[in-house]
Amino acid sequence: MYQYDHLIVRERIAQYRDQVRRRLADELTEAEFLPLRLQNGLYYQRHAYMLRIAVPYGLLASKQMRMFAHIARKYDRGYGHFTTRQNIQFNWIELEQTPDILTDLASVEMHANQTSGNCIRNTTTDEFAGVAADEVVDPRPYCEILRQWSTFHPEFIALPRKFKVAVNGAAQDRAAVAVHDIGLHVVKNDAGEIGFQVVVGGGLGRTPIIGTTIRDFLPREHLLTYIEAVMRVYNQYGRRDNKYKARIKILLKAVGAEEFTRQVEEEWTHLKDGPQTLTAEEIARMEAFFAPPAYKQLPNIEQAQAADNKAFSNWLKRNVKAHKQPGYAAVVLSLKKTGVPPGDATAEQMDFMADLADRYSFGELRVTHEQNVVLADVEQSQLFAVWQEAKAHGLATPNIGLLNDMICCPGGDFCSLANAKSIPIAAAIAERFDDLDFQHDIGEIELNISGCINACGHHHVGNIGILGVDKDGSEWYQVSVGGAQGNSTAIGKIIGPSFSAQQMPEVIDRILKVYVKNRVDGERFIDTATRLGVAPFKDFVYATPIADTGRLVGEDEYA
Known part of the structure; x- marks a missing residue:
């Protein structure tokens, strides 16, 4: 793992500590303090401050996970929430304690810089980077290069709007590249040279758009100069008069992909081959930080216990992923146990995950785009032991990839931007379908929930998407079908008028019934939905009225 420079972080904390002192003494108004706290990842939500901590490209050392557990215990209510940007959020923070939290984080080389504000946010990537069986090139060295370049970049700290970058280095895109402001596929050309397919102008939110490829192959040495050219065009021409039209996707759509590409190429002529051109030596230096760990020479083995242990067999099938190194596997620890908000982990679970990483996975963990945690390097001979321990801690x-592995934002229980609660909807659906045999029969399906149009739950690209909307001061939910991420990214289509919270489990049940009735040859849900289109789902869902059964169980549990 890359080792970070503490100096710039320590200087930022000292500056921020004085800003907090001045705010508490009323020497700064809230309006004056707002941009200062946002620069340090601090939001004010419905009930308390929320601190978002950066986890660069989702990679964590065990000591860093233990620090999260410490923060959860000392400064929060005993848990944290892992996000779709591979970060972690703490939702019950006291303002006067935030400088101490940042100081504690700095002791393990972590911070909250650029986790909010109109800047380049945390670069994300595949949670299986470096170990995926289908990997072409390990994207992590390039993520780190981008992190260093973008951190406190003086030209891009006040962009028209927030800016998100994702990098994928595998045959299968697990980083949702197509729905980022800039998406990069690390590829090799026919000569075996490494470069990037550059995708620009993707995004979700109020205007969901799939990104446009503006360069099929960018030689890797030009990564920073070309991305800087894209950023300069956006920074100059992106709209600042309307935040709803300020993202780069709106600029690209307004001028057209051809003209936007021309402007980028023109800007690049002033930067190409300049000081930011990456040398082979610098790339090799960065790659050394992500060299493979000290793998043993092991054979691939069959899991003998799986033959007569259905629970272990199911776990192997769903939570264990192929590894490029013989004798090893990647393990996904599920943060989606029924009754727990998706993505939440307690302090005890965080400490336990750190212990697992130390004992079984070279002291390293990964946060996934789907709000779970990965042990990337587990010996196949240890899988049964890992399963038993994880099961005892509610993480197995x-x-x-199944129905109850939902992506879900914190929603109206916490977020002041939300139109509706997300967590009770996730809880009600999880409880309705809390039958693993049923989930395994339904097969792979992505259900994503957002509490508002900002789409932090990525509902647009869920096979089934749920969006919280406001209707005359009441919370309602709009449903879409057919969204997808990855190599066949698609934006879901709304099936019709919105539903009450109490109707949502029945709505999902009816959608699944349409799928089960119409699937052929083992089709996944998304394949059937793509083949059929929205009409059959709409017809069946609205065919007869859905009863409004009253208040959801646990509806206010998390407020």
């Missing part, structure tokens, strides 16, 4: 639900 065999549901990865």
Whole structure:
């Protein structure tokens, strides 16, 4: 793992500590303090401050996970929430304690810089980077290069709007590249040279758009100069008069992909081959930080216990992923146990995950885009032991990629931007379908929930998407079908008028019934939905009225 320079972080904390002192003494108004706290990842939500901590490209050392547990215990209410940007959020923070939290984080080389504000946010990537069986090139060295370049970049700290970058280095895109402001596929050309397919102008939110490829192959040495050219065009021409039209996707759509590409190429002529051109030596230096760990020479083995242990067999099938190194596997620890908000982990679970990493996975963990945690390097001979221990701590639900492996934002229980609650909807659906045999029969399906149009739950690209909307002061939910991420990214289509919270489990049940009735040859849900289109789902869902059964169980549990 890359080792970070503490100096710039320590200087930022000292500056921020004085800003907090001045705010508490009323020497700064809230309006004056707002941009200062946002620069340090601090939001004010419905009930308290929320601190978002950066986890660069989702990679954590065990000591860093233990620090999260410490923060959860000392400064929060005993838990944290892992996000779709591979970060972690703490939702019950006291303002006067935030400088101490940042100081504690700095002791393990962590911070909250650029986790909010109109800047380049945390660069994300594949949680299986470096170990995926289908990997072309390990993207992590390039993520780190981008992190260093973008951190406190003086030209891009006040962009028209927030800016998100994702990098994928595998045959299968697990980084949702197509729905980022800039998406990069690390590829090799026919000569075996490494470069990037550059995708620009993707995004979700109020205007969901799939990104446009503006360069099929960018030689890797030009990564920073070309990305800087894209950023300069956006920074100059992106709209600042309307935050709803300020993202780069709106600029690209307004001028057209051809003209936007021309402007980038023109800007690049002033930067190409300049000081930021990456040398082979610098790339090799960065790659050394991500060299493979000290793997043993092991054979691939069959899991003998799986033959007569259905629970272990199901876990192997859903939560264990192929590894490029013989004798090893990647394990996904599920943060989606029924009854727990998706993505939440307690302090005890965080400490336990750190212990698992130290004992079984070279002291390293990964946060996933789907709000779970990965042990990337587990010996196949240790899988049964890992399963037993994870199961005892509520982290072995065999549901990865299944219905109850939902993506869910914190929603109206916490977020002041939300139109509706997300967590009770996720809880009600999880409880309705809390039958693992049923989930395994339904097969792979992505259900994503957002509490508002900002789409932090990525509902647009869920096979089933749920969006919280406001209707005359009441919370309602709009449903879409057919969204997808990855190599066949698609934006879901709304099936019709919105539903009450109490109707949502029945709505999902009816959608699944349409799928089960119409699937052929083992089709996944998304394949059937793509083949059929929205109409059959709409017709069946609205065919007869859905009863409004009253208040959801646990509806206010998390407020």
